[in-house]
Amino acid sequence: MRLDFFCTFRRLTAGIVLVLTAGNAAADSRHAIAMYGEPALPPDFVSLxxxxxxxxKGGRIVFGNTGGFDSLNPFAQKGTVPWQMQFWSYESLMGRSWDEPFTLYGLLAESVETPADRSWVEFTLRPEARFSDGSPVTVEDVIWSYRTLGTEGHLRYRGFWSRIAAIEATGPRSVRITFADDDRELAMLAGLRPILKKAQWDGRSLAEGDIHDIPIGTGPYVVSAYEPGRYVTFSRNADYWGRDIGFRRGTMNFDEMRIDFFGDQSVLFEAFKAGEISAVREFNAQKWDSVYNFPAVQRGDVLKTEIVHGKPSGMTGFVINTRRAPFDDWRVREALMLAFNFEYINDTVTGGAMGRITSYFSGTDLAYRPGPASGAVAALLAPYVHDLPPGTIEGYNLPQGDGTARNRSNLRKAADLLAEAGFGIRDGELFGPDGNRFAFRFLIRQGDTDMQTVIEIYTRALARLGILATTDKVDNAQYTARIAELDFDLTPFRRDLSLSPGNEQRLYWGSETADQPGTRNLMGANLPAIDAMIDAMLSARSQDELIAATRALDRILTAGRYVIPIWNFDVGRIAHVRQMRHPDYTPIYGDGPQYMPDVWWYRD
Incomplete structure (x- = not known):
């Protein structure tokens, strides 16, 4: 009996030691963390x-934005802020490499530690990390930033706070975050929250204040001058704390970056031609080939650079507000899709030079495959088969026009669907089952000339169905307010998507915030199947599981007819002054705010 007891005790003790050893090994402190697999760069990497x-380092460049701004606080819900500001002036504990699907490297933090199940994550701050005013970044600043952004900051930060069970200091420079949910991506997202200075906001709310209340950050640039609605100047901080760390070496090279604001895109382009702006991004392939031949281009003073990428297409088009009748009926949405004569519009607006987006993740392995769902994708969708949009299981393809202006075949199909949904024609006008004429409004920003052209062609096709479509053109402030209040029928829409999709998918189309003011789920998608596919993505333990869940989600979103897709921006196009230079190597995510201007430089 005594012998059996000690044998059992020794086996139990050995098991405990193994468990603890394995746990400690899995939680070793590292310089980087990847969603799947291992980080590509070693601890001593020189640069990205x-x-x-x-x-x-050096040089001054000018960018142009349309509209205006009435705030310089990117973290408050209210106000319109220059969108570039959050990328230039603020930093997080970790920074993302845009040459890997989802890998983070130390930025404000010198190391990261997490167990195998990623139920918690611990960051150790760099001792040299400083705010732009020279004060050190402390654990107290980190904890305050997470709590404040999560409770009174912009809505995009609040969802993450609800997933935190505890946040606590574990040492003079270390902080641990324990999660309330089993979600491996949370350890990654925790590294990407901006860190602000607590002392600046003592006795004040981050959500309030006027345009002069600019949050102090740790980033390479600070606001050095501005005039509300006209311009903002960002100057490189000569004492920037992180200039010599691997993640920052060779980045943020311009001494000064200024943003000038213009009433519309055409005025902005004329300013570029006149040499008042240093660079513009062009999203229309036809314009790229036809209007970028002005004298400065011919002289070689302005260069045209094309940048390819390997990221998903994302979704660009007109989002339909399904909270409003009759857009809550998929047949009406399909009729709108049929009436949208993409082939003719594309030929008219871009000369047929740009292909169409076919799904949310098209162009990658994450995109759903044509034909019926099968294998792991079918298994994920099976429990929801009776509630899925038509075409999800069988396969759905976007309507194709015949290339003519009248597009008769598709309009006949659209009319049949509308009749099936209870609509009828009287005196050339379409009336719904409620007795009201089918009329709706596009909401667009002033100066969005490309979209205005598309809408003009589209409304003529809708008129042939008896539908009255008009356009509300508003300034930036009005547009932002109306979108936040979900006050639109159809509006231009863009969602960039990642090679490693995760919790952001809840923000984009999860049901929890579908009807919440300020939601990013503009279409009002509200399906248990969508939530379930997002859950499956977040619980995936392998790349194969992630691919299956994403393909299933892609099927639902595409068959949901939430957005009328337009062009696939598979090539980035930047026209810029010859003094702006860039590396020969292009990251897999191609161009974006973290590529130009981040890794460009100035040379005469």
């Missing part, structure tokens, strides 16, 4: 692969 570590 798409940055030039020897890039010179």
């Amino acid at each position: 692969p798409y940055a030039n570590p020897d890039a010179p």
